Amino acid sequence: MATRIYVGNLPYTIGNEQLAQLFSAYGDVAEASVVMDRDSGQSKGFGFVEMNDDAAASNAIATLNGTALDNRTIRVSQAQPRAERSNGPRRSRDY
DNA sequence: GTTGAGCGTT
Numbered sequence: 853m854a855t856r857i858y859v860g861n862l863p864y865t866i867g868n869e870q871l872a873q874l875f876s877a878y879g880d881v882a883e884a885s886v887v888m889d890r891d892s893g894q895s896k897g898f899g900f901v902e903m904n905d906d907a908a909a910s911n912a913i914a915t916l917n918g919t920a921l922d923n924r925t926i927r928v929s930q931a932q933p934r935a936e937r938s939n940g941p942r943r944s945r946d947y
Numbered sequence: 948g949t950t951g952a953g954c955g956t957t
Contacts, residue, residue: 858950862949898949899951931950935951
């Protein structure tokens, strides 16, 4: 089972590899990505981590949630499903 | 700075 984790309130100094290493301490990280702004390339302040072991993921969430990283108190929780990028909600012609 | 895209214009 894979668990996807949302990590919010991240410092802009955090990258996807640092995020991966942060969570890899609690279990095997399948995927880790910090959301970057497409235009500026800067971190949006949050990211996502996917772990194969849901127990390790839950442990990582419980441990890392509410902890201060750099100078920010990060928010860690299970991620919500993301919109489909192939056929997302079109807002052109919003009636 | 708090839930991810991409779009090249439909």
